[in-house]
Amino acid sequence: xxxxxxxxxxxxxxxxxxxxxxxxxxxxxxxxxxAAVLVALGGWQFARGAWIQAKAWVAQALIAQAWQRTLAGxxxxxxxxxxxxxxVARLSVPSLGVERYVLEGADGATMAFGPGHLRxxxxxxxxxxxxxxxxxxxxxxxxxxxxxxxxIVVQMPDGSYRVYAVRQARxxxxxxxxxxxxxxxxxxxxxxCFPFDALRAGGAERYVVWADAIDEHKDRGGERxxx
Amino acid sequence: MxxxxxxxxxxxIAVDLVASVAIAAALGIAAAIAxxxxxxxxxxxxxxxxASGEGKLLLRPRAGGEPLEAPLQSTAVAFQVSxxxxxxxxxxxxxxxxxxWYEGVYVFPLPExxxxxxxxxxxxxRTIEGExxxxxxxxxxxxxxxxxxxxxxxxxxERSNIFTASVANIGPHETIIVELEYLETLRYHxxxxxxxxxxxxxxxxxxxxxxxxxxxxxxxxxxxxxxxPVNPVSIRVALDAGxxxxxxxxxxxxxxxxxxGEGRREITLAEGSTPANRDFVLRWAPRPEAAxxxxxxxxxxxxxxxxxxxxxxxxxxxxxxxxxxxxxVLDTSGSMAGASIRQARDALSLALERLxxxxxxxxxxxxxxxxxxxxxAREATPAQVQRAISWVRSLEAGGGTEMASALKLALNGxxxxxxxxxxxxxxDGAVGNEEELFRLIRERLGxxxxxxxxxxxxxxxxxxxxxxxxxxxxxxxxxxxxxVGARMSELFGKLEAPVLKGITLQWPEAxxxxxxxxRVPDLYAGEPLVVSASLERLEGELRVSGVRAGRVWxxxxxxxxxxxxxxxxxxxxxAKVDSLMDSLRAGAQPEAVREQVIALATAHRLVTRxxxxxxxxxxxxxxxxxxxxxxxxxxxxxxxxxxxxxxxxLPQTGTDSRWELLTGILFLLLAVLFAPRRGRLA
Numbered sequence: 001x002x003x004x005x006x007x008x009x010x011x012x013x014x015x016x017x018x019x020x021x022x023x024x025x026x027x028x029x030x031x032x033x034x035a036a037v038l039v040a041l042g043g044w045q046f047a048r049g050a051w052i053q054a055k056a057w058v059a060q061a062l063i064a065q066a067w068q069r070t071l072a073g074x075x076x077x078x079x080x081x082x083x084x085x086x087x088v089a090r091l092s093v094p095s096l097g098v099e100r101y102v103l104e105g106a107d108g109a110t111m112a113f114g115p116g117h118l119r120x121x122x123x124x125x126x127x128x129x130x131x132x133x134x135x136x137x138x139x140x141x142x143x144x145x146x147x148x149x150x151x152i153v154v155q156m157p158d159g160s161y162r163v164y165a166v167r168q169a170r171x172x173x174x175x176x177x178x179x180x181x182x183x184x185x186x187x188x189x190x191x192x193c194f195p196f197d198a199l200r201a202g203g204a205e206r207y208v209v210w211a212d213a214i215d216e217h218k219d220r221g222g223e224r225x226x227x
Numbered sequence: 228m229x230x231x232x233x234x235x236x237x238x239x240i241a242v243d244l245v246a247s248v249a250i251a252a253a254l255g256i257a258a259a260i261a262x263x264x265x266x267x268x269x270x271x272x273x274x275x276x277x278a279s280g281e282g283k284l285l286l287r288p289r290a291g292g293e294p295l296e297a298p299l300q301s302t303a304v305a306f307q308v309s310x311x312x313x314x315x316x317x318x319x320x321x322x323x324x325x326x327x328w329y330e331g332v333y334v335f336p337l338p339e340x341x342x343x344x345x346x347x348x349x350x351x352x353r354t355i356e357g358e359x360x361x362x363x364x365x366x367x368x369x370x371x372x373x374x375x376x377x378x379x380x381x382x383x384x385e386r387s388n389i390f391t392a393s394v395a396n397i398g399p400h401e402t403i404i405v406e407l408e409y410l411e412t413l414r415y416h417x418x419x420x421x422x423x424x425x426x427x428x429x430x431x432x433x434x435x436x437x438x439x440x441x442x443x444x445x446x447x448x449x450x451x452x453x454x455x456p457v458n459p460v461s462i463r464v465a466l467d468a469g470x471x472x473x474x475x476x477x478x479x480x481x482x483x484x485x486x487x488g489e490g491r492r493e494i495t496l497a498e499g500s501t502p503a504n505r506d507f508v509l510r511w512a513p514r515p516e517a518a519x520x521x522x523x524x525x526x527x528x529x530x531x532x533x534x535x536x537x538x539x540x541x542x543x544x545x546x547x548x549x550x551x552x553x554x555x556v557l558d559t560s561g562s563m564a565g566a567s568i569r570q571a572r573d574a575l576s577l578a579l580e581r582l583x584x585x586x587x588x589x590x591x592x593x594x595x596x597x598x599x600x601x602x603x604a605r606e607a608t609p610a611q612v613q614r615a616i617s618w619v620r621s622l623e624a625g626g627g628t629e630m631a632s633a634l635k636l637a638l639n640g641x642x643x644x645x646x647x648x649x650x651x652x653x654x655d656g657a658v659g660n661e662e663e664l665f666r667l668i669r670e671r672l673g674x675x676x677x678x679x680x681x682x683x684x685x686x687x688x689x690x691x692x693x694x695x696x697x698x699x700x701x702x703x704x705x706x707x708x709x710x711v712g713a714r715m716s717e718l719f720g721k722l723e724a725p726v727l728k729g730i731t732l733q734w735p736e737a738x739x740x741x742x743x744x745x746r747v748p749d750l751y752a753g754e755p756l757v758v759s760a761s762l763e764r765l766e767g768e769l770r771v772s773g774v775r776a777g778r779v780w781x782x783x784x785x786x787x788x789x790x791x792x793x794x795x796x797x798x799x800x801x802a803k804v805d806s807l808m809d810s811l812r813a814g815a816q817p818e819a820v821r822e823q824v825i826a827l828a829t830a831h832r833l834v835t836r837x838x839x840x841x842x843x844x845x846x847x848x849x850x851x852x853x854x855x856x857x858x859x860x861x862x863x864x865x866x867x868x869x870x871x872x873x874x875x876x877l878p879q880t881g882t883d884s885r886w887e888l889l890t891g892i893l894f895l896l897l898a899v900l901f902a903p904r905r906g907r908l909a
Contacts, residue, residue, distance in 0.1 A: 031901045038898035046891025052884035076660075082595045082627030084561045106878045109561040109625075116878070133878040137885055193881035199889060201881040 052112070056138035059113035063087050063101040070157045076104075085110045088117050089124035090155040091132070098142045106133040115139050115190075121180050124188060125156040131180045131189045136207070140192035143169070143209050152188060152211050164188050164211035172206050179208055186213035301500070304424060304507075306464040311413050311522055311537050311757075313422055314794060315341075319405045323397040328849045330373065331394045336425040338411050339388045342794075342801035344832045345408035346840035348380040348394075350401075357382070357842035359832045361825055365839035369393065376849035380405050382840040387805070388425070390834070396849045407840070410794040410801075415537065417753035418515070420468070424507040426460060459500040462507055466492040470513040477509050523784055524792030525765060529830075532765050533795035538756040538782060540727050540775070550646035551723070552587040552604050554637045554675075555579070557619065558654035560594040560628040563682070568624040571653045571682045574711045575619050578651065581719050582607035590615050593633035594626030630654070630664055638671035647749070648675040649722055650698070655682050656690040664690075666814070668697045676700045676749060678722065680715075696809070699748045721751045727773040727780060732758065735767030738786060743802035759799040762786065800831035808836065 062079040067087045069077040076086040089102040102124055106116030115134030122128035134140030146152075150166040164187070171194050172179065179189050187210060194207035303318040321331045337343065346357030357380065360368065365381060372379035373395035380403075381393040397403050414421045466475070468490040475484050481497035494509060501507070522537040557575055559568065575590070582588055586607045590600040600618055605611050637650045656679075668677060677698020679691040682705055695702040703718045705711055730747040734740035742760040750756060756771065765786045772781040804827060807820050821837055828838040 034901045035898040038894045038901065042891045042894025042896075042898060044891070045887045045894060049884040049887030049889075049891060052882050052887070082629070084626075084628055105562065107562065107564070108878070109564060111878065111880065112882075118878070133880050135880050135882055137882055140880065191878070191880065197885075198881060199883075199886040201883050201886075203881060206880070 053138065055112055056114075056135070060101055060139070063103065063114055067101055071159050075157075079113070085113075085116075087114070088157065091115070091124065092153045092155075093142065093146065093150060094153065095150060096142055096145055100134070100139050102132055106131075111135055111139075118180060121189075123156070124154045125160070125162045127186045129181060129184060129187050129189055131191065133191045136192040136194065136196050136198075140190065141196065143190055143192050143207060144196050146209055150211075154188070162186075163214050165214045167210045167212050169207065169209045172208050174204050174206050187211060188213075302460045304460065304462045306422060306424075306462075306466075308413070308422065308464060308466045308468070310467075310469040310524065310790070310792070311415065311420070312410060312524070312535065312792065312794060312798070313413055314408060314410050315424070316406060316408045319392060319407075321394050321397055321403045321405065323399060323401050326399045328399070329397045331392075331397060333392045334385070335390055335392065336388050337390055337409060338423055338425065340801065340805075341388075341409040341411045342797040342831075343382070343384070343390070343407060343409040343834040343840070344794075344797045345406075346380065346382050346834075346842055347406040348378065348842040348844065349404040349406065350378050350844060353844070355380075355842045355844050357840040359829055359834070359838050360841055362837050362839045365841040368841045368843060369395065372396075372843040377846065378403060378844040380840075380842045382407060382834055384834045384836055384839070387808075398849065410797050412535065412757055412759075412798060415539075415755050415757075419510050419512045421511075422464065422509045424462065426506055459502060460507075461500040462494075462496050464492075464494040464509055466494060466509075466511065468492075468511060468513060473512045473514045475509070475511040477507070480507055482509070521782075521784065523786075523789040524795060525786075525789035526792050526795035528796045531796075532762045533799045534760045534762060534765075534786075534789060535792060535795055535798060536756070536758045536760065536769070536784065538771060538784070540750055540756070540773075540780065540782075550585055550587075552646060552648045553578075553582065553607075553722075554589050554591065554604065554648070554650045556591045556593065556633050556637050556650060556652045556654075557622065558594075558628065558630070558633075558652075558682075559592045559622050559624050559626070561625050562628065562655055564624040567655055567682050568622070570705065570711055572619055572622065574653060574680065574682070574705065574715050576616050577712060577715045578719060579607075579612050579616050579619070581716075581723070582612055584608055588612075588615070590619060591633055591636050592622055593629060593636075594624070595629055597629065597633035597636045599636055631660070631667055634664060634667050635671065638668065638673065638675055638677075647728060649678060649700070650675050651678045651680060651722075652691075652694070653680045653682055654691070656694075661690050661693075665693060665697055668694055672698055678703070678718065680705060680718070699746065727775050730756065730771065730773040733770040733772070734760070734762075735769070735786070737764050737766055739763040740769075741803075743799065743806050745806055759795075759802040761796075761799050765789070797831050797833060800827050800833055803827060804833065804835050 059079065066077040066079040067090055070087060078086050085103040085105050087101045088104050090099065091102055092099045101114050103110050103114045103116050104119070106118040110116040111134060115132050117124065118131040118133060121131040124130045124132065134143075136143070146166045146169065148166055148168055152164040152166065154162045154164065156162065167187075179191065190209040190211070192207050193201070193203055194205040195203070196207070301320045301322075303320075305316045305318075307314045307316075317337075319333065319335075321333075323329050323331075348355040348357065359365075362383065366383075369379050369381040376396055378397075379395045381391075381395075382405075383391045383393075385391055392405055392407075394403055394405060414423070462480075466472075471489045472492065475492050475494065476482075477494070480501055483495050483497050485493040485495075487493055490513075492511075520539045523534065525532050525534045527533075555575055555578060557571055563571065579588070579590075584607055587604040588607045588611075589604040592598055592600075600615055637652075675698070677695060678700035679695045679698075679702045681691050681702065691704075692702045701718070701721075703714055705714045727750040730750065732742060732747065734742065740760050740762045742758050744758070747756065747758070750773075767786055769784040769786060770781060771784065772779060774780070804824050807815075807824050807827075811817060811820055824835055824837050827833070828835045834840055
C-alpha cells in the first residue's frame with residue numbers, strides 16, 4: 001500500500017519513509033495542485049453545461065417578446081437583431097403547464113434557442129403534417145410526460161388556436177425521415193432524442209410523438225365561424 | 228524494526244485503507260448526488276409514455292379516421308404550337324371510385340408565363356363554361372354551389388406558376404372533367420425552341436408564416452405505399468413551326484414523332500401516358516438557314532392591335548466580348564452551416580478559376596456584417612485569383628443574415644463603362660426582410676446585373692427569383708453537391724458572353740404603344756428579345772437599339788405587315804399583369820394595382836392572383852341529406868427525389884449539457900476531496 005502510494009505520488013516524493021512531516025508537505029502541495037486543476041476543469045465543464053441550459057431558457061423569454069410582436073401583426077419578428085430565425089407558433093400543454101415558442105428551421109443553431117419547425121413540412125396549425133424537433137434535455141424534455149390523450153394547443157401567428165390530442169409515441173431511428181410525410185390528416189409530429197437521460201449527445205434513437213388536430217381553427221374572439 | 232515503528236506502520240496501513248474506502252465512498256455519493264441533482268434540476272418526474280407497439284397504422288392517410296380515398300385522376304394535355312406561341316388545353320379527369328360524395332382539390336403547376344384564359348366543366352354530355360370573377364366572389368359562388376349540392380369547379384392562381392383546381396359534388400362512381408386552356412410564349416435559345424409542361428409541385432420551402440402555405444403545399448404521395456403513381460398524363464403536340472425543321476426531341480420522355488409537312492409534326496408519348504412526376508420538355512430546331520431572326524405577329528381585337536415581337540440580334544461569336552466586372556457575394560450566415568457552405572465555397576472557387584485577366588473582380592462575404600476581400604474590384608490576375616480562392620476556402624458559416632449591408636456594398640453605384648457589371652449572389656435566401664431588400668435592389672442597381680445562385684436543399688426560391696428579376700439577371704438553383712460544377716459552368720458560360728445591353732425600344736408616336744416588359748433585360752448569346760405590345764395603329768417603324776461591344780446596334784421593324792397571330796391580347800395582358808404585380812414591390816398602391824389587374828383580367832378573361840375562374844352547374848346533383856367529403860389529391864414526388872432525401876434525417880436533438888454539468892460537479896467534488904487539509908493522513 002505504502003509502496004503503491006509512493007509510486008503514485010511520483011519520484012519527487014520518494015523521501016525516506018520515516019520522514020512523515022516532509023511527506024505531509026509534499027502531499028499537501030500535490031493535493032493543492034490537483035485541487036486547482038480539478039476546480040478549473042470542473043468549473044469549465046460546469047460552465048459549458050450551464051451555458052447551454054441558460055441560453056435555452058433565456059432565449060425563450062426573448063422569443064416570447066418576438067411572438068407578441070408577431071401577434072400584433074409583425075412578420076418574421078426576430079427575437080434578437082442578429083437572429084437567423086423567428087417564432088412561427090406557440091405550443092402549450094395546459095396539463096403540464098408547458099409553454100414553448102417554436103422557431104423556424106430545425107437546425108442545430110436554431111434548436112439551441114427553441115424547438116425548430118422542420119422546413120418543407122407545413123407550419124404548425126396548418127393542414128398536413130407539421131414536424132417540430134427540440135432538444136431532449138431542454139425544451140422538449142416534457143415529451144416524455146405526454147400520454148395518449150394529452151392536449152396540445154398551438155397558437156398561430158394570426159392569433160388563432162388549434163387543439164391537438166396526442167395519439168401515441170414511439171422510439172424510432174434517426175433515419176426514419178418518413179415521419180415528415182405530408183399526406184394524411186392535420187397533425188403535429190414532435191421529435192426529440194432518445195433516451196431522455198442520455199448524458200452525451202449524438203445517439204441514433206429518436207422519440208417521436210404524434211398528435212392529431214381535434215377541431216377546426218378557432219379565433220381568439222370566435223368571430224369567425226367554420227363554414 | 229522496533230515495536231513502536233511496527234505499530235506506526237500497522238496504523239498507517241489501517242489509516243490508508245480507511246482513507247481509500249472513504250474516497251471511494253465519497254466519489255460514489257458525489258456521483259449519486261450529482262446525478263440526482265441533475266435529474267431533479269432538468270428532468271421532471273418520469274412518467275415514461277410507453278413506446279407503443281407496432282404503429283405502422285399512423286402512416287396511412289386514413290389513420291386519423293379522415294378518409295383520403297382520393298378520386299382517381301388523370302390528365303390529358305394537347306398543345307397547338309404555331310410559330311413562337313403555344314396554346315395548351317389541359318383536361319383533368321376527376322373520378323370518384325367510392326360511394327360517397329366528394330370534393331376534389333388538386334394543386335398543380337403550369338409554366339411561369341402562362342396566360343390561363345379558359346375553364347370548362349364537363350359532366351356527362353353537358354358543358355359549363357367558366358366565368359372569370361374576382362377571386363373572393365368566385366370562391367363565394369363556388370362555396371354556395373357546393374353547399375347547394377351543385378357540381379362546380381373553381382380555378383385559383385396561388386403563385387404565378389401554381390394553381391389549385393377544386394371540384395365540388397362528384398357523385399358516387401361519377402366522372403367530372405375540368406378543361407382549362409392557356410397560352411404561352413415559347414422559349415427560344417441557341418437556335419432551339421423549347422416547350423415545357425411542368426407536372427409536379429415539389430415540396431416547397433415556405434418562406435414565411437404565409438397564410439396560404441397550405442394552399443401551395445400539396446399532399447405528397449409516399450412511394451413505399453405500393454400504389455402506382457397517381458395521375459397518369461397523356462400529351463399530344465401539334466407542332467407548326469412555320470419554318471422547315473431540322474430535328475425534334477424530348478429529353479426526358481420517349482416520344483413518337485409523325486412528320487406531316489416540312490415544318491409540321493405531331494408528337495405523342497410513346498407509352499401513351501406517363502406518371503406526373505417529371506416535367507415534359509419538347510425541343511425543336513429550325514434548319515440553320517431558316518432560323519428566324521425576326522418574328523412580328525399582330526392581332527386586332529376590340530379596336531386595338533396586339534402584337535408580339537421576337538428579335539434575334541446577329542451572332543456575336545466572332546466578336547470581342549464585353550469586358551466584365553464580376554462581384555461575388557457569399558452568404559456565410561448560420562443557416563448556411565454544413566453542406567450549404569461547402570457547396571457554396573466549391574461553386575465560388577469554380578467561378579473564380581474561370582476569370583480571365585481582362586476581367587475585374589471582388590469577393591464579399593456577409594453574416595452579421597459584410598466584408599469585401601479587396602477595397603475595390605481588381606484585375607483577375609492569376610495571383611489575385613489564387614489569393615481570393617484561398618480566402619474563400621477559409622470562410623466558415625455563423626452569425627446572422629444581414630443581407631442589406633452586403634447588397635449595399637455590392638451595388639455601390641459604380642459604373643462599368645462600356646463593359647458589364649455582374650453581381651453574383653450565392654445564398655440560401657433565409658431572410659425575413661424580403662421587401663426591404665427588393666427595394667434596395669431596385670434603388671441601387673444602376674448599371675449592374677444581379678444573378679442569384681440558390682444553395683442548399685431548401686433555398687427561398689421566391690426571394691431569389693424575384694431578386695434576380697429586379698436585378699435584370701437570372702436565378703440558378705443548385706440542389707445537390709454533384710450539380711455544382713455543371714450548373715456553375717452553365718451560368719458562367721452564359722455570363723461570359725453578354726451580347727447586347729442597354730436595350731431600348733422606340734415606338735412611333737402615332738402608335739400609342741404600351742409594351743411589356745417595360746425594362747428589357749440584357750441579351751446573352753443565343754437569346755432573342757421578346758416583347759408584347761398593345762398599339763392603336765400599325766403604322767411606322769419600331770426602332771430597337773442597344774450597345775454591343777461598345778458600339779450602338781440598331782434594328783428597325785415596320786409595324787405594318789406582321790403575320791396574323793392569335794391570343795396576342797391574352798399574352799400582352801398577362802405580361803402587363805406581371806409588371807403590375809411587380810410594381811407592388813416598388814411601393815405601388817395595393818388597392819390601385821388590384822383594381823387595374825382585375826379590370827385587365829376581366830377584359831381578357833385571365834386567371835390572376837385577384838381573379839379566378841368559376842363554373843357552376845345549374846342543376847343540383849347531390850341530395851341535400853348526403854354529406855360531402857373532401858379529398859386532397861396527393862401529388863407524386865418528383866422523379867429522382869427520394870422521400871427520405873427530401874426530408875432527410877431527423878435532426879440531432881440532444882446536447883452535452885448534462886454530461887458537462889455532471890463531469891463538472893464531479894471534478895469540483897474531487898477538488899474538495901483533494902484540497903489540502905491538516906491532520907488527515909497523519
